[in-house]
Amino acid sequence: MYSSDTIIGGVTSPVKNGPIDSFVWPDEGLQAIPDWVYTSDAVYAREVERIFHGRTWNFVALEAEVPNPGDYKRSYVGPTPVVVARADDGTIHVFENRCAHRGAEFCRNSRGNNKEFVCPYHQWSYDLKGNLQGIPFKRGVNKLGGMPKDFRNENHGLRKLAVACRNGVVFASFAQDMESLASYLTPEILKDFDVVFPGKKLRILGFYKNELPCNWKMYHENLKDPYHATLLHSFLVVFGLLVAGNRSAMVADSKYGIHGTMASAKSDSLYATVDEDKKKEMRSFHDGMTLSDERFLEFVKEFDSEWSVTMQTIWPNLIVQREMNTLGVRHIVPNGPNSMIMLWTMFGYEDDTEDMVRHRLRQGNLMGPSGFLGLEDNEAMKFVQEGVRRSVSDRSIVRLDGDKIGTADNLISEAAIRAMYKHYREVMGF
Incomplete structure (x- = not known):
């Protein structure tokens, strides 16, 4: 990837990657976002320290990925590699994937x-809870070398994170005195989180992984931005999954403003009914767009919810998707200011019939790196990152719905994005 002050196309803006003390938020306040929040190495380093390694609960796994004692999964908290492991007593533990000896990333399998x-370097060994249990030649050879007599294994285990689970979803935090997970997620978010995760055992259906050439915060913005959903995605508006005029909501948590739920209720009609005035506003609407296999958009009403679609953003690294009957979690792994890795896990429920499994997999083509919806978002965010990184301008405008901050009662709003940046500014000290 190019650095954020590399000359491309004859322009550069070194100020976007200057020292962090030189950054001043624009006078427009929450109605403007400065480009340097997306491009600066110094800002990114502070985000890792204060957000991912700070007072947040980070998604690391679904319990169904580690169902048995001895099962483990490589995961991440921010850019930091961790291991999620189930110990012999059934408890789940999360610890840094970094040997306490010389720093090697010891767990190499997914x-x-x-x-x-x-x-693999010096064969130091650890148990499934991250405790140091063995060191080769700890007392040396022939009474020469080895560790000093006061060395204690119990003082040199792996760095352990706090762990919290809710209905099969595993979170971890570097802050050992974090508030409860339920308090952190807030009642507004738990309402729809518990619809997807009601306590039923999950069945893993598959995985995706892709890199997006954009800043990690753009993915949060994208799913707090119902405005784009009514304009960018032909599939959404033609088939009525999220279209202006539908019963919809953009809910932000009232405690922090960092979590959100974008929700919509699809009508019983396969195709959206859109009046001519709205069609003129939505260039992505195509009257001739039809499905060869209409099973693709069948909606089995299996959830205790008024919504057929919910997309939840849980700060700082989780998206919970419920697009009719396709279910998944997306795990954001920041990869510097100009890149992020997305880890997708698609799932259903253990008691699903085989017909339902096939239905979820069929409908899952909406999602993923090349899905009917995901591909358009990925490209749009790439274009935004290129714009903020290469131009000599210095800010973007977020003025839809005026000064409102938080939950919006309409789709033509950026109130949830402003709520996110209100909290972000406080944590980051801007």
Whole structure:
């Protein structure tokens, strides 16, 4: 990737990547976003320290990914590699994927089952809770070398994170005194989170992984921006999944303003009914767009919810998707200011019939890196990152719905984005 002050197309803006003390938020306040929040290495480093390594609960796994004692999964908290492991007593533990000896990333497989973890460099070994259990030649050879007599294994285990689980979803935090997960998620978010995760056992259906050439915060913005959903996505508006005029909501949590739920109720009609005035506003609407296989958009009403679609953003690294009957979580892994990795896990429920499994998989083509919806978002965010990184302008405007901050009663609003940046500014000290 190019650095944020590389000359491309004859322009550069070094100020976007200057020292962090030189950054001043625009006078427009929450109605403007400065380009440097997306491009600065110094800002990114502070985000890792204060957000991902700070007082947040970060998604790391679904319990269904580590169902048995000895099961483990490589994961991330921000850019930091961690291991999620289920110990012999059934408890789940999260610890840094970094040997306490010389720093090697000891867990190299994406998932598996182990009795212990052994660092490939010097074979220091750790149990499934991250405790140091063995050191080769700890007392030296022939009474020469080895560790000093006061060395204690119990003082040199892996760095352990606080762990919280809710209905099969595992979160971790570097802050050992974090508030409860329920308090952090807030009642507004738990209302729809618990619809997807009601306590039923989950069935993993598959995985995707892709890199997006954009800043990690843009993905949060994208899913707090119902305005774009009514304009960018032909599939959404033609088939009525999220279209101006539908019963919809953009809910932000009232405690922090960082979590959100974009929701919509699809009509019983396969195709959206849109009046001519709205069609003129939505260039992505195509009257001739039809489905060869109409099973693709069948909606089995299996949830205790008024919504057929909910997309939840849980700060700082989780998206919970419920697009009719396709279910998934998306795990954001920041990769510097100009890139992010997205880890997708698609799932259903253990008691699903085989017909329902096939239905979820069929409908899952909406999602993923090349899905009918995901591909358009990925491209749009790439265009935004290129714009803020290469131009000599210095801010973007977020003025839809005026000064409102938080929950919006309409789709033509950026109130949830402003709520996110209100909290972001406080945590980051801007």
